Amino acid sequence: MISSLELARRCGVSQGTVDRALHDRTGINPRTRNRILRLARQQGYRPHPAARELITGQSQIVGAVVPTVNNIFFMDLFHELGSRLAERKLRLQVSPVRDPADFLAVLEDFAARRVRLGLVVPPEDYIQIPGAITGCLPLISLISPCRGKGIHFISADEEKTGREAVRHLYNRGHRHILHLTYERRAYAIMARARGYKRQTRELGLNARITTTLHQKQLISLLKKERITAIFCHNDWLALTVLLSLSKSGIRVPEDVSVLGVDNSPTLMALHPGLTTMAYPVGAVGRAIADILDGGNGQAQEMEYQIMERATVRNL
Amino acid sequence: MISSLELARRCGVSQGTVDRALHDRTGINPRTRNRILRLARQQGYRPHPAARELITGQSQIVGAVVPTVNNIFFMDLFHELGSRLAERKLRLQVSPVRDPADFLAVLEDFAARRVRLGLVVPPEDYIQIPGAITGCLPLISLISPCRGKGIHFISADEEKTGREAVRHLYNRGHRHILHLTYERRAYAIMARARGYKRQTRELGLNARITTTLHQKQLISLLKKERITAIFCHNDWLALTVLLSLSKSGIRVPEDVSVLGVDNSPTLMALHPGLTTMAYPVGAVGRAIADILDGGNGQAQEMEYQIMERATVRNL
DNA sequence: TTGTAGGCGTTATCAC
DNA sequence: GTGATAACGCCTACAA
Numbered sequence: 001m002i003s004s005l006e007l008a009r010r011c012g013v014s015q016g017t018v019d020r021a022l023h024d025r026t027g028i029n030p031r032t033r034n035r036i037l038r039l040a041r042q043q044g045y046r047p048h049p050a051a052r053e054l055i056t057g058q059s060q061i062v063g064a065v066v067p068t069v070n071n072i073f074f075m076d077l078f079h080e081l082g083s084r085l086a087e088r089k090l091r092l093q094v095s096p097v098r099d100p101a102d103f104l105a106v107l108e109d110f111a112a113r114r115v116r117l118g119l120v121v122p123p124e125d126y127i128q129i130p131g132a133i134t135g136c137l138p139l140i141s142l143i144s145p146c147r148g149k150g151i152h153f154i155s156a157d158e159e160k161t162g163r164e165a166v167r168h169l170y171n172r173g174h175r176h177i178l179h180l181t182y183e184r185r186a187y188a189i190m191a192r193a194r195g196y197k198r199q200t201r202e203l204g205l206n207a208r209i210t211t212t213l214h215q216k217q218l219i220s221l222l223k224k225e226r227i228t229a230i231f232c233h234n235d236w237l238a239l240t241v242l243l244s245l246s247k248s249g250i251r252v253p254e255d256v257s258v259l260g261v262d263n264s265p266t267l268m269a270l271h272p273g274l275t276t277m278a279y280p281v282g283a284v285g286r287a288i289a290d291i292l293d294g295g296n297g298q299a300q301e302m303e304y305q306i307m308e309r310a311t312v313r314n315l
Numbered sequence: 316m317i318s319s320l321e322l323a324r325r326c327g328v329s330q331g332t333v334d335r336a337l338h339d340r341t342g343i344n345p346r347t348r349n350r351i352l353r354l355a356r357q358q359g360y361r362p363h364p365a366a367r368e369l370i371t372g373q374s375q376i377v378g379a380v381v382p383t384v385n386n387i388f389f390m391d392l393f394h395e396l397g398s399r400l401a402e403r404k405l406r407l408q409v410s411p412v413r414d415p416a417d418f419l420a421v422l423e424d425f426a427a428r429r430v431r432l433g434l435v436v437p438p439e440d441y442i443q444i445p446g447a448i449t450g451c452l453p454l455i456s457l458i459s460p461c462r463g464k465g466i467h468f469i470s471a472d473e474e475k476t477g478r479e480a481v482r483h484l485y486n487r488g489h490r491h492i493l494h495l496t497y498e499r500r501a502y503a504i505m506a507r508a509r510g511y512k513r514q515t516r517e518l519g520l521n522a523r524i525t526t527t528l529h530q531k532q533l534i535s536l537l538k539k540e541r542i543t544a545i546f547c548h549n550d551w552l553a554l555t556v557l558l559s560l561s562k563s564g565i566r567v568p569e570d571v572s573v574l575g576v577d578n579s580p581t582l583m584a585l586h587p588g589l590t591t592m593a594y595p596v597g598a599v600g601r602a603i604a605d606i607l608d609g610g611n612g613q614a615q616e617m618e619y620q621i622m623e624r625a626t627v628r629n630l
Numbered sequence: 631t632t633g634t635a636g637g638c639g640t641t642a643t644c645a646c
Numbered sequence: 647g648t649g650a651t652a653a654c655g656c657c658t659a660c661a662a
Binding site: 044046048049050051053054068076078079082091093095112114132236239240242243246266271 | 316359361362363364365366368369383387390391393394408409410411413423424426427428447451551554555557562564581585586
């Protein structure tokens with residue numbers, strides 16, 4: 001692969017002139033420029049990003065880190081964000097990680113590469129990120145927070161998500177609403193459950209939370225508590241519930257309504273009728289753009305939006 | 316962040332000596348080396364990969380490209396492969412792409428970055444990859460083939476996959492086996508369907524292929540053809556079928572057996588009982604390692620393996 | 631409008 | 647054992 005110097009030689013001009021042509025800067029004869037550009041294309045010239053990075057001290061890469069478990073939604077999300085970054089000529093590169101050690105190693109690597117921005121979904125809450133990393137790598141944490149200096153945390157108001165879910169189901173007549181979630185004490189899990197609890201209490205309902213996926217246990221719980229609606233922490237859980245319910249001959253939404261969260265395209269394709277709450281991708285994208293522009297990442301309307309479909313009905 | 320030159324100054328030695336210490340090469344006093352290493356850690360020295368790349372003309376990155384649609388299995392796969400590459404100090408970075416244009420743009424970028432190896436799952440079959448890319452970027456195509464010079468294609472024998480699926484179901488007593496697949500004329504889709512057809516014919520059975528996910532159509536087809544087993548092109552399709560069947564009150568595996576392909580961890584977690592055929596990740600990993608070592612990527616036992624679980628039964 | 635020179639942080643090759 | 651020096655490919659500033 002030829003270098004800009006070699007290209008200059010073949011064009012019979014200096015490296016500086018080639019540079020002017022490639023970045024169409026002023027101070028160059030249009031005809032020279034065209035000739036250089038044509039030859040560059042012809043010879044398959046490609047600038048070497050490493051050299052540019054060395055000069056500017058920054059790469060045009062935005063690094064993303066996602067946990068390997070249950071990453072469907074994250075992949076969908078990052079693809080969406082990647083399209084937006086492309087508009088700024090930034091390339092998104094995703095690294096899947098399985099644990100905090102792995103996570104920190106990847107961030108170390110990002111820091112070394114002078115990656116422009118790290119977009120991370122930490123595999124655990126409150127991982128401490130050392131100053132050696134935060135000092136030279138701007139970080140935005142999504143979904144779950146990290147501990148460390150200057151790390152932005154962009155999140156929807158998750159307590160509100162829980163509240164809205166309950167309100168939605170309440171407004172449709174449901175009075176016995178179950179919340180199905182995970183045992184893990186992660187930020188969003190806790191916050192949504194808190195919202196669920198407070199809202200049910202305010203409405204004078206019983207708060208009933210479970211983490212069981214065991215079919216028989218779940219079904220007996222539904223019967224015992226006369227549950228008519230299940231608010232699931234995410235679409236993936238909602239799907240396991242849908243599978244369990246139909247195996248047990250319980251009809252959705254005739255007998256029980258199901259509400260998920262995420263609006264994950266992949267899972268939606270699997271079961272298009274699932275009512276869910278859409279992650280505010282747009283607002284998050286704007287917040288990220290704002291931070292890239294030196295802002296503080298405040299964005300409006302960072303709220304999940306309910307997507308009404310066939311798994312929730314009026315009683 | 317300090318450079319190796321700056322580190323040398325602070326240690327009171329030359330840059331060359333620092334380099335010897337960092338790469339523990341011979342020709343350096345052990346005490347000097349220890350002093351340098353200690354100070355390097357203390358000062359948070361991190362070598363800049365861009366500079367190394369500039370010198371060596373190669374990066375330590377393996378780039379992966381996955382289509383954004385239905386990428387669950389690919390993400391699981393690449394995470395597995397990434398762990399193996401880590402043993403060789405290679406970092407795997409994944410770029411999701413949505414179409415051939417996007418695909419080629421990412422490969423262009425990989426070529427420019429002197430990425431060590433491109434591991435691609437093309438969004439379409441037989442995309443022509445220009446010589447300008449293949450000339451300087453070793454490529455391994457997975458799942459679907461590409462057109463271009465010197466591109467390795469690592470794939471299981473997909474016709475055999477179709478045959479094995481039929482044989483497995485036949486051995487368990489099934490005589491009316493449906494194949495559910497996609498309309499898209501992609502390599503693996505066609506090859507598995509071909510294997511399915513040939514094997515059913517050889518066994519004297521009717522070959523019946525459908526691409527419909529429409530619940531009613533599917534159910535009436537099952538009844539009309541007295542289907543007792545469904546061989547699905549992948550786990551994702553198998554799951555949609557499971558959902559449809561249980562909604563229709565058809566029991567699995569009592570009334571109908573279901574067989575998927577991929578053994579995708581994420582989907583398996585969603586429905587642990589699904590019988591499926593496991594992609595030969597190990598063999599593919601070895602083939603990739605072989606190519607990295609200059610081999611031709613031939614590997615033994617590149618076959619899917621049946622994972623028997625609760626959705627297939629003896630008749 | 632064009633050419634030249636210096637430097638980014640490494641690595642490799644000399645000489646001491 | 648150690649230190650100087652020249653690359654790698656690009657960008658910026660300044661000189662012509």
